Amino acid sequence: MSTDAATHHDDAHHDDVPKGFVHRWLFATNHKDIGTMYLVLALVMFFVGGSMAMVIRAELFEPGLQLVQPYFFNELTTLHGLIMIFGAIMPAFVGLANWQIPLMVGAPDMALPRMNNLSFWLLPFAFLLILSTLFMPGGAVAGGWVMYPPLILQTGESLAFTIFAIHLMGISSIMGAINIIATILNLRAPGMDLLKMPLFVWTWLITAFLLIAIMPVLAGAMTMLLTDKYFGTNFFNAAGGGDVLLYEHIFWFFGHPEVYVMILPAFGIISEVIPTFARKPIFGYKPMVYATASIAFLSFIVWAHHMFTVGLPVGAQLFFMYATMLISVPTGVKVFNWVATMWKGSMTFETPMLFAVAFVILFTIGGFSGLMLGLVPADYQYHNSYFVVAHFHYVLVSGAAFGIMTGVYYWLPKWSGHMYSERWGRIHFWLSVISVNVLFFPMHFLGLAGMPRRIPDYNVAFADWNMVSSIGGFVFGASQLIFVGNIIYTVYFAKSKVPARVWDGARGLEWELPSPPPHHSYSTPPEILPGMLAHGDITH
Amino acid sequence: MTKCATRPATAPGAHWLPRTLLALTGMLLSTVALANPEHPTQWQLNLTRGVSPLSHDVWDLHMAVFYVCIGIGVVVYGAMIYAMLKFRKSKGAEAAKFTHNTKIEVIWTIIPVLILIGLAWPATRILVYENNTSNSVLTVKVTGVQWKWAYDYIDYEGQPINNVSFISMLATDSNDARQMDSGISPWSIKSRHGVDDYLLNVNKPLVVPTHTKIQFLITAADVIHGFWVPALGWQADAIPGQIHDAWGELDKPGTYRGQCAQLCGQDHAYMPIVIRALPRAEFRQWLAAQENKSRMQDVSRTAQIVAAPGDAPQG
Numbered sequence: 001m002s003t004d005a006a007t008h009h010d011d012a013h014h015d016d017v018p019k020g021f022v023h024r025w026l027f028a029t030n031h032k033d034i035g036t037m038y039l040v041l042a043l044v045m046f047f048v049g050g051s052m053a054m055v056i057r058a059e060l061f062e063p064g065l066q067l068v069q070p071y072f073f074n075e076l077t078t079l080h081g082l083i084m085i086f087g088a089i090m091p092a093f094v095g096l097a098n099w100q101i102p103l104m105v106g107a108p109d110m111a112l113p114r115m116n117n118l119s120f121w122l123l124p125f126a127f128l129l130i131l132s133t134l135f136m137p138g139g140a141v142a143g144g145w146v147m148y149p150p151l152i153l154q155t156g157e158s159l160a161f162t163i164f165a166i167h168l169m170g171i172s173s174i175m176g177a178i179n180i181i182a183t184i185l186n187l188r189a190p191g192m193d194l195l196k197m198p199l200f201v202w203t204w205l206i207t208a209f210l211l212i213a214i215m216p217v218l219a220g221a222m223t224m225l226l227t228d229k230y231f232g233t234n235f236f237n238a239a240g241g242g243d244v245l246l247y248e249h250i251f252w253f254f255g256h257p258e259v260y261v262m263i264l265p266a267f268g269i270i271s272e273v274i275p276t277f278a279r280k281p282i283f284g285y286k287p288m289v290y291a292t293a294s295i296a297f298l299s300f301i302v303w304a305h306h307m308f309t310v311g312l313p314v315g316a317q318l319f320f321m322y323a324t325m326l327i328s329v330p331t332g333v334k335v336f337n338w339v340a341t342m343w344k345g346s347m348t349f350e351t352p353m354l355f356a357v358a359f360v361i362l363f364t365i366g367g368f369s370g371l372m373l374g375l376v377p378a379d380y381q382y383h384n385s386y387f388v389v390a391h392f393h394y395v396l397v398s399g400a401a402f403g404i405m406t407g408v409y410y411w412l413p414k415w416s417g418h419m420y421s422e423r424w425g426r427i428h429f430w431l432s433v434i435s436v437n438v439l440f441f442p443m444h445f446l447g448l449a450g451m452p453r454r455i456p457d458y459n460v461a462f463a464d465w466n467m468v469s470s471i472g473g474f475v476f477g478a479s480q481l482i483f484v485g486n487i488i489y490t491v492y493f494a495k496s497k498v499p500a501r502v503w504d505g506a507r508g509l510e511w512e513l514p515s516p517p518p519h520h521s522y523s524t525p526p527e528i529l530p531g532m533l534a535h536g537d538i539t540h
Numbered sequence: 541m542t543k544c545a546t547r548p549a550t551a552p553g554a555h556w557l558p559r560t561l562l563a564l565t566g567m568l569l570s571t572v573a574l575a576n577p578e579h580p581t582q583w584q585l586n587l588t589r590g591v592s593p594l595s596h597d598v599w600d601l602h603m604a605v606f607y608v609c610i611g612i613g614v615v616v617y618g619a620m621i622y623a624m625l626k627f628r629k630s631k632g633a634e635a636a637k638f639t640h641n642t643k644i645e646v647i648w649t650i651i652p653v654l655i656l657i658g659l660a661w662p663a664t665r666i667l668v669y670e671n672n673t674s675n676s677v678l679t680v681k682v683t684g685v686q687w688k689w690a691y692d693y694i695d696y697e698g699q700p701i702n703n704v705s706f707i708s709m710l711a712t713d714s715n716d717a718r719q720m721d722s723g724i725s726p727w728s729i730k731s732r733h734g735v736d737d738y739l740l741n742v743n744k745p746l747v748v749p750t751h752t753k754i755q756f757l758i759t760a761a762d763v764i765h766g767f768w769v770p771a772l773g774w775q776a777d778a779i780p781g782q783i784h785d786a787w788g789e790l791d792k793p794g795t796y797r798g799q800c801a802q803l804c805g806q807d808h809a810y811m812p813i814v815i816r817a818l819p820r821a822e823f824r825q826w827l828a829a830q831e832n833k834s835r836m837q838d839v840s841r842t843a844q845i846v847a848a849p850g851d852a853p854q855g
Contacts, residue, residue, distance in 0.1 A: 063726040063738065065718060071806040144803045150780060151763040151805060238781020244764065245779065278627070279635040284645055309766065309801075310777045311758075311784035314671045318664060325656045329649060336648045339616060342623040344636035349624075357624065364616060368609035375659060377666040378602045380774035381587055384766055384801040449575070449584035450770045452801045455809035457718055460726050460736045461580035 017519045026121070029113035030519060031098045032415070034120050038095030039408070041123060043484065045087030046401075048131070050477055052080040057439075057473035060466050065457050073456035074142035075134065081145030082162075085262065086169045087127050089396065092404045093265040094119075094176045097204050099415060100407075101180060103510035103517060104198045106189025106526045111182035112175075119175035126168035133158035144454060146255070147222075149236040149247050153229050160230065163222045170215040170222075177211035180204055189509070191528040195289070196535055198508050199282065202289050203268030206296045210257045210264075213300070218254040221247060245310055252303035260299045262396060263363075264292055266403025267334060270356050272508070273410050274338050275534060277353035278345025279505035284337045285535045291330035291337075298327045308379045317376050324374040328367065335364055350503075351425030352410035358433045359402045366394030369444065387447025393440045398433075405432075405483065412487065413502045417516040418494035424486045431479035438472025507534035577771040579735055579797040588770050592789035595773030597666045605659055612655075670774065673787040676755035678748060684758075684765025684778035684800065687807035691746050694757070696827060703834040704827065710810045711741040718810060731795075740797040745814035749823035751791050758784040766801030769813050775801050790817040 018024045028034050056076055059067045068076070098116070102109055110116045133140040138156020141147065152159065184205045188197070197205075224247070227233040234240025236247045275282045282288060304312060304320040312320075338360050347353070369391040373379050382388060413419050442465035447453075451462045458466065501511040512532060513521055575581070575588045577595075589599040627633040679694040688709035693701040710718075717724035717738060729738040748754050758767050760778040768775030772788035775798075790796060798813040818826060 064722075065720040069720065069806075070809065074803065074806060074808070142806070148764055148803075151803065154763070154805065242781075244781060279629070280637070281639045283638070284640050287640075287645060309775055310779060311782065311786075314668060317667060317671075321663060321667070322660060325660060328656065329652050332652045333645070333649060335616060339619050339623065340641075340644075342620065342627065344633075344638070345623070345627050346629040346633045346635040347624065347627055348629045357620070361617065361620065364613070368613065371609065371659075372602070372605045375601060375605055375663040377598050377663055377670055377774075378605060380670070380776075381598060381602065381770060383775055384768070445583075445585045448587040449580040450588075450768075450798065451580070452766070452768065452799050452809075454803040455799075457726075457739060457809050459580060459738050459740045461582050461584065464583050 027117065028120075029109070029117055031102050031110045031113070031116065032517070032519065034110075034116050035095045035098030035100075036415075037120055038091045038098055038123075041120075041127075042088050042092035042095055042404075043487075045083050045091065045127060046480070047484075048127075049080050049083035049088055050480065052076045052083070053473065054477050056080065057470040059456050060458070061470040062467060063458055063460050063463050068456065070456045071139060071142055074144075074454065075140040077454050078141050078144055078147075079130070079134070082130065082166075083127070084396070085145065085258070086166070087123075089262045089400050089404070090169075090173065091123060093204075093207070093262075094173075094180075096200075096265065096269070096404070096407050096411070097176075097180055100411060100510065101183055101201055101204060102187070103414075103513065103521060104201050104508055105184060105187060105192050106509050106522050106528070107183055107187035108520065108522045110179050111187055112179045115175050116179050119172040119179065122168045122172040126165040126172070129161055129168070130165040133161050136161070146251060147225065148251075149225060149228065149244060152225060153236075160226065163226050166222050167219055170219045173211050174215045177208035177215075180208040181212075184208075189522070189525040189528060192509075192533075195286065196533055198268075198534060199271035199285070199288055199292075200265070200268035203264040203271070203292050206292050207261050207264045210261050210296055210299065214254040214257045214261070217250060218258075221250040221254065224250075245307070248307050248310065249303070252306045253300075255306060256303040257296070257299040259392075259395075260295060262400045263403075264296065266359065266363075266400050266406075267292065269403050269407040269410070270338060270359050271334075272534075273352050273356040273406050274341050274360075276410075276503050276505045276507075277350065277356070278342050278347050280341060280345040281507075281534060282337065283340035283343075284333070287333055288337055291333045294330040295327060298323060298330070302327065305374060305379070308376050309383045321374060321376045325371065328371050328374075331367055335360060335367070350409075351420070351422060351429055352406050354426065354429045354433075355402050355406040355409060358429070359399060359406060362394055362398030362402065362433075362436070366391055366399055369394065382447060384453055385447035386443040386451045386453055389453045390440050390443035390447060393443070397440065398436050402432075408487070410503075411510075412490055413498045414510060414513075414515050414517070416491045416494070417497060417514075418490050419496050419498050419502075420486050420490040420494070424482055424489075428479055428482040428486060431482070432476060435472045435475035435479060439469055439476050440472070442466075442469045442472075507532065509533070577792070577796065578794045579737070579740060590771045590773045591792040591794070592773065593791075594666075594670060594787075594789060595771060597662075597669065598773040601659075601662055601666055604662065608655060608659065670787075673755045673785050676753040676787050678752055679755045679757065680746065680748070681757040681759070682746075682767055682778065684760040684762075684767065684804065684811075686762050686805050687800070687811040689742075689746075689765075689767075689800075689811060689813060690761075693827070693830075701827065702831050704830045705834075706744050708742045708744050708746060708814070710739070710812060711737070711743055714739050714741055715810070735795075737797070739810065740799070740812045740814070742812055742814045745795065745816045747816045747818060747823065747826050748790065749820040750793055750817045751789070751820065752823075753787055753789055756784075756786045756788065758786060763804050764802050765804045765811070767798075767813060768801040769796050769798030769815055771796040771798075771815075777802055790815065793817050793819055 136158045140158050141155050141162045143152035224235040228235050234242040236242050236244055271282055302324045305324045373382050409425055446462055446465050451458055498515045500514050575584055575586050577588045577591045587602055589596055678696045681692040681694055683690040688707050690707050693704040695701055713729050717726055717729050726738040731737045758776045758778045760780045765778040766775055767778055776784045776786045794817055796815045800808055800811040
C-alpha cells in the first residue's frame with residue numbers, strides 16, 4: 001500500500017457528496033458533515049443560552065425589578081445553565097471530535113456512522129422540546145440546572161418534557177461517546193500507537209469513558225424525579241421516608257465528572273495549539289496523558305464537594321476535601337507543562353494561540369478559586385454565592401468556551417480551505433478577553449461581600465459591581481457576533497487558499513491532507529512517515 | 541534630570557506613581573480591613589472577618605489560601621509572560637527540542653503536594669472545631685419556609701425556653717419597593733441608623749446574646765433553603781427531613797444581615813436573615829419579655845408555627 005494509491009483512492013471519491021438537503025444532512029453519515037452540524041447547533045445554542053444571560057445581566061444591571069418577574073428570572077438561569085452545558089459546550093466538543101478524530105488517527109470515518117447520525121439528530125429535537133417548555137402553562141423548570149427536589153417537583157407539567165429532553169441529550173451523549181471510543185480503539189492507522197496519539201484524541205478518549213459512566217446516572221436521577229412527581233414514589237420525599245440528599249449525591253456523582261467532560265477536550269485542544277505556535281513539541285507528553293487520566297479518576301470521588309454545606313459527617317467532609325485538593329496536582333502538572341512547552345519555543349501569536357494563552361491564564365484563575373472552594377471551612381462562606389458563579393464561569397467560559405474557540409480558529413482553515421480574517425480574529429479575541437474579565441472578575445467580590453447566586457434583585461451595596469459586570473456581559477455578548485461573522489466570512493467569502501499544513505509548526509496526520517480535506521478521507525489507511533506525528537517517532 | 545529638578549517637589553508629575561500606588565493600596569487595604577461584619581458595603585472586595593474566633597479562623601484560612609494562590613500565580617504567570625516576551629519568533633528565537641525533564645517534573649509535582657498539606661492542616665483543624673456544637677449555651681431551631689424563616693428558641697443556659705417562636709420575613713418597606721414598577725427607589729430604603737437595608741431587613745430579627753456559643757438546629761418545611769449570615773463565618777443548608785447542626789458566636793453587639801443562599805423558588809431573593817446580637821443582660825430581659833408575652837398571647841398562632849410551619853400562610 002503506498003501513499004499514491006491512497007491519494008488516488010481519495011480522488012476517486014472526491015465528488016461523492018450526496019446532493020440535496022435531505023440526503024446530505026438529514027441522512028448524513030459522513031463525520032465531517034455531522035461534525036459541522038454539531039458545531040452549528042452548538043453555535044446556535046451558544047447564542048440562545050447567551051441571550052438568556054443577556055436578559056439576566058440586564059435585570060441585574062441595577063437593584064430593583066425592572067424587566068422580568070422573579071419566577072421567569074429563575075426559568076432563565078435554569079435554562080441558561082442547561083442549554084450552555086448540554087447545548088453549547090458538549091455538542092461543540094462532539095463536533096470537534098467528529099471532524100478531527102478520524103483525521104487525526106487516520107480513520108476513514110467514525111466507526112459507527114449511522115449511530116453518529118442518530119446521536120446528532122436527537123439533539124435539535126431535545127432542544128426544541130426544552131425551549132418549548134418556556135411557553136407551557138406554569139413555565140419552564142425554574143429550580144436551577146441542578147434541579148434539586150423538592151423545589152423542582154413544584155414545577156408544572158413542563159417537568160416531564162424537560163426530563164424527556166434531558167434523556168434525549170443523555171442518549172445522544174452516550175452514543176456519541178461509544179462512537180468515539182470505537183473509532184479511537186479500532187480505526188487508528190497502522191503505527192498510530194495509543195501513546196503516539198495526539199493529545200486531543202487522548203483527552204476525548206478519556207472524556208468518552210466519563211460520559212458512558214455518568215450519563216446513565218443522570219438518567220437515573222431524572223427518572224426518579226419523574227416517578228416522584230407522577231407515580232407517587234418517595235425517593236426524595238422526606239415525608240414518605242425518602243431522602244432529599246439522595247438526589248444531591250446521585251446528581252453530583254454525575255455532575256462532577258460532567259465538569260471534566262466539559263474541560264478535558266479543551267485541555268486536548270490547548271495541548272495541540274500551544275506546541276504548534278511555540279514550534280516545539282509538547283512538554284511531557286506522557287505526564288499529560290497520565291494527568292488527564294488521574295483527573296478523570298479523581299473526578300469520581302469528589303462529588304460531595306458540591307454538598308459541603310448540607311451537613312455531612314466531619315469524616316466525609318474531610319475525605320472529600322482532601323480528594324478535591326488532590327485534583328489540583330494533575331491539573332497543575334498540565335498548566336506547568338503548557339508553560340514549559342512555551343519555554344524556549346519560537347512563538348507567534350495568531351488568533352488560536354492568543355485564545356490558548358488566555359485559556360491557560362484564565363482557566364488557572366478558575367483553578368485558584370476552585371482550590372479556595374475546596375477548603376471546607378472557606379467553602380462554608382463561598383458556597384452558593386457569586387464567588388461560585390465567578391469560579392465556574394472562569395472555567396467554563398474562559399476555559400471550555402475559549403478552548404472551543406481556540407479549536408475553531410485553529411482547524412477552520414483546514415476544514416474550509418480558507419484562512420479566517422486574522423484582523424477580526426484578533427479584535428474578537430481582545431474584546432472577548434477583556435470583557436470576560438470585566439464580566440466575571442467582579443463576581444468574586446460580590447460573592448465575598450455576601451451576594452447569593454440566583455437572585456433577580458439585591459441590596460444596593462451590590463449595585464456597583466453588578467453594573468460593572470453587566471457592562472462586561474453586554475460587550476462579551478456582542479463580541480461573539482464577530483466570531484460568527486468571521487466564520488461566515490471564512491466559509492463563504494474568503495478567497496485565499498491555504499496549504500495542507502496551514503500552520504508551519506503543526507504536526508499530525510490532519511495536516512498531511514489537503515485543505516479542505518476530501519469528503520471521504522483515508523479510505524485506505526495512510527502510511528505514517530517519520531516526522532509526521534507530533535508525539536513519538538514512527539520509526540521506533 | 542534638570543527638567544525635573546526645576547519642578548517643585550510636590551508637583552503632581554514628580555511622584556505620581558508611588559503616590560497613586562500608595563493611594564490604591566490604601567483603598568484596597570481599607571476595603572479589605574473595613575469589610576463591615578454587619579452588612580455588605582458598596583465596592584466591597586473581600587469577605588468579612590466576622591466578630592468571633594470561629595469567623596476569624598475562617599477568614600484567616602480564606603486569606604491564607606488567597607495568598608498561596610497569589611504566590612503560585614506570580615510564579616506561573618511570571619514564567620508565562622517572560623516566555624511570551626522572550627521566546628518570540630519575531631525576536632529571532634529558535635525553538636529548542638526538549639520534550640521532558642524528569643527532575644523539574646518531579647519538583648512541580650512534589651511542591652504542590654506540600655503546599656496542599658500546608659493548607660489541609662489548618663482547614664482540618666477549623667473544620668473539626670466548626671463541627672463541634674457541644675457546650676452551646678443557647679439553642680435555636682431555624683426553619684426555612686417558602687419564603688421566610690421561623691425561629692424557635694429551645695433552651696438557654698440549660699433552661700428550656702417556653703414558647704418563644706416567631707416568623708421572620710422581609711420588612712414591609714423592602715417588600716413594597718421590590719415589586720416591579722413600584723416607583724420606590726431601592727436606595728431610599730434605610731434602617732433607623734441609616735444603613736441601606738433594602739432586601740436585608742425583616743419584620744422581626746432573630747435576637748441572640750453576644751459572647752455566647754449558639755447552637756443552630758437548621759431544617760426546612762418545604763424545599764431546601766440556605767441559612768447564611770457571613771458574620772457567623774458559615775452557611776448551612778436547611779433541608780426538609782433533616783436537622784443540620786451548626787454553631788456560631790457573635791462577640792460584638794450589632795445587627796448582622798444575611799440571606800437565603802439556596803434557590804428555593806420565586807421569592808428566594810426575598811427571605812433575608814437578620815440577627816440582632818444584644819449584650820447578655822439585655823438579651824435576658826428580652827427573653828423574659830418574650831416568654832411573658834407568649835404566655836399571654838393567643839396560643840393558637842404559636843402552636844401553628846411550632847407544629848407545622850409548612851401550613852403557615854405563604855407570602
